Amino acid sequence: MDISAIRKANLIKLLEKYSTQKEFAELVDTPTSYITQITQGTLGKNGKPVSLGNTVARRIEKMLNLEHGFMDVDHSTDHNNIVPFNPQVNPKSDDLRISPVEFKSSFENKNTIKIPVHKNVRASCGDGVANFLEDVTDYLEVDPNFLRLMGINIKPERLRIIYSTEYSMWPTVVPDSPLFVDTTPVDTSAMISGDVYVFMHNSLLRMKRVFISYGDEKTVRLQSDNPDKKKYPDEIITREQLNELVFLGRLELSLVKP
Numbered sequence: 001m002d003i004s005a006i007r008k009a010n011l012i013k014l015l016e017k018y019s020t021q022k023e024f025a026e027l028v029d030t031p032t033s034y035i036t037q038i039t040q041g042t043l044g045k046n047g048k049p050v051s052l053g054n055t056v057a058r059r060i061e062k063m064l065n066l067e068h069g070f071m072d073v074d075h076s077t078d079h080n081n082i083v084p085f086n087p088q089v090n091p092k093s094d095d096l097r098i099s100p101v102e103f104k105s106s107f108e109n110k111n112t113i114k115i116p117v118h119k120n121v122r123a124s125c126g127d128g129v130a131n132f133l134e135d136v137t138d139y140l141e142v143d144p145n146f147l148r149l150m151g152i153n154i155k156p157e158r159l160r161i162i163y164s165t166e167y168s169m170w171p172t173v174v175p176d177s178p179l180f181v182d183t184t185p186v187d188t189s190a191m192i193s194g195d196v197y198v199f200m201h202n203s204l205l206r207m208k209r210v211f212i213s214y215g216d217e218k219t220v221r222l223q224s225d226n227p228d229k230k231k232y233p234d235e236i237i238t239r240e241q242l243n244e245l246v247f248l249g250r251l252e253l254s255l256v257k258p
Helices: 003-015 021-027 032-040 054-063 144-149 239-244
Strands: 113-124 138-142 159-165 178-182 196-201 204-212 219-223 235-238 246-254
Touching (some): 003 032, 138 144, 219 239, 235 239
Parallel strands (some): 113 159
Antiparallel strands (some): 113 138, 196 204, 204 219
8 A cells, every 4th residue: 555545544443443533633633624535535636535644644643642653554454553542532332441551661751741830829619718820839740641541632831730728619629639720811701611710819719610601691600519508609790700800720630539
């Protein structure tokens, strides 16, 4: 097979691990239409089938943590080939799947990122504490594949690690839990209703699940996950009051010991 046919065969093999082409395309940051054109053999303007170019081939390898050049090699006889597991894809059957995690020694994998850690910053799940992102106290060096395995698909440079306090967000968050926060600027008009956000309120750093009403009421509910609503009641604010809050980011992951 020529290089175009090999890449197409490898692409089709990779797609078998995902429920839809859209899920795969989003994971590798490539238009779904382009993936479809390749797999269906759509003819391009030059009269030849659309092929998988070098740039996209390398991007797929990088995003799926595959070896450089993986897409250019014929794997049709390789029965031991392991494709990285995507935790956001639903299995095609009701069986269980085990993630094929491969552990490598540090000198084998230099593709790591450093996430700033703010040990002195604690987001309150209750009334708030007077802390905010200031000095970086440490860095957590991780493999980007670990973040994808945990369902974190944002740009790594947007991540910060802070810590929690209080019990109002229990069991989602417990005191002293490391919190992976996406610090991408929050547009209050495009917030994800039901997600957990970290914000400044009256000079206090707080964390709540935010539910936005899209009806005539135009209200916002700041909810605590703790079922004890007598101790941790929900708070109702207006859209105008929501805009007055200073959002630091959205909670991506909370590490909770069992």
